Amino acid sequence: MPRVSFIDADGSETTATAASGQSLMEAAIANGIDGIVAECGGNMMCATCHVYVDEPWADRLPPRSPVEDEMLGETVCPRRAGSRLSCQIRVDEDLDGLVVELPEAQV
Amino acid sequence: MLMLEEHPYPEDRTDPFALDVLAEPYEFHACLRELGTVVHLTRHDVLAVARHDDVQAALGDPETFCSSAGVGLADFRREEPWRPPSLLLEADPPAHTKARHVITQVLSLAVVRGLRETFAAQAEGLVEALVERQEFDGVRDLAAAFPLKVFPDAVGLPEQGRENLLPYGSMAFNGFGPRNVLFERAMAGGEPVKEWIARHCEREALKDDGLGARIHEVAAAEGYEAAEASLLVRSFLSAGVDTTVHALGNALYCLASYPDQWEILRGDPDRARHAFEETVRFESPVQTFFRTTTRSTELDGVEVPGGVKVLLFLASANRDPRRWTDADRFDICREARGHVGFGSGIHACVGQMMARLEGEVVLQALARQVERIELAGEPVRQLNNTLRGFESLPVAVVGS
């Protein structure tokens, strides 16, 4: 099972395992990562599953859909170059070792 | 319709739209889930999908499970719809994508956040007056009164004629079912209601600073004609009122019926948003929607033919024990996220953040101002081919 790490705004890191086919958001919820709210459950309506993905990982993710791009303009914490909605990232073996940063707040 | 009798699906003869089934649907839902991934409902010759993961999978594959043939029983490829189809709900990509982009711009998170203060003040004021009265009808005086005030205000409708909104919603949501007594009753004498709604979807009828006028403005910028923009406003007026009325009524009913849950909410009013979410899971205001298959496919390894109507049981998915622990328990502390009460995928409710805001501020006002809440009489259900909720809900409250 792929392992993914979340670094929260204070810099502390938590590593979680993702079941196959899970989204990064679902993996975060299943592993009790507090910094992900994900109120809409993955429908791209709430923008409370915001994460920052930096190089080298950013380039390995599939591109943002137009709706994801639009929603990223509505996050509570500022959008950065690596901003993604974690509900739109499928975690597979290729993403084993993925590291993402959590914004200071989601709501 | 393909000849479904050639397919080896488990059969069920129940009419999902029969009055007694609509009144008490959950046992029937449990039977459907037990029968299999896909069940043939012989009464209407359609397929049923009732397990959580399968409902979600179907909603997540709009190319196969399409909406443009109607999301009710009527098959638009064969039957004339009772009204011009919605550009959103009854559309497929790419047309749907374009129309949805208009609405998501108008109903952005920033706009919803901007409504909070007004909505919260309205809720506090309404609840304050009800605490004074001690006994009231939870539907008429709160669950309906609140959305009927804040929603048309936000859209920019005039005060006069708002009584047309609920009958229109009843037509729209009964209209997704068969031509049964509920359908006929909702449509009877409906012409003036339809006319009022159509007239008030037009730009001239809408106040300059409301969401309705914004829809016209954004739609025009995206290349829509005025008549199409009016149809987009109509989506708002059909989908945005009855749904929230029933959600609030169901929340009141649950909180009045489960005192332990009420105590938890009262002790922590910040849990209001969670309590509303759990209500949408546990007593889903929108119980079902249809899709039509464009090609054959598989759900959980079971073949589904192309060209058939498939009834997706959202409310059953939300109580599927395969997905939820103690599925039939109302529990405002559970993780309700992942329910499909607002749908899922590209058609997922575009008003869900506004609905959550309405739910949150009303339940929070109650939690802050009310010490005890209980039923003060027999609740009366309002039966509808799609919606679940109450006609009246006598409640008694003691202020805190």
Ligand code: HEM
């Ligand atoms: C608790 C209240 C509500 C519930 C339970 C609810 C439920 C739903 C569901 C289940 C769908 C999916 C339909 C499908 O998949 O075919 C939907 C779509 C929709 N809802 Fe809501 N809704 C609520 C409130 C609202 C509000 C307040 C608005 C307007 C501001 C609204 C506007 C819409 C629209 C326009 C669609 C069509 C979206 C599309 O097809 O892309 N709803 N709703």
Ligand code: FES
């Ligand atoms: S969970 Fe709501 S946008 Fe990702």
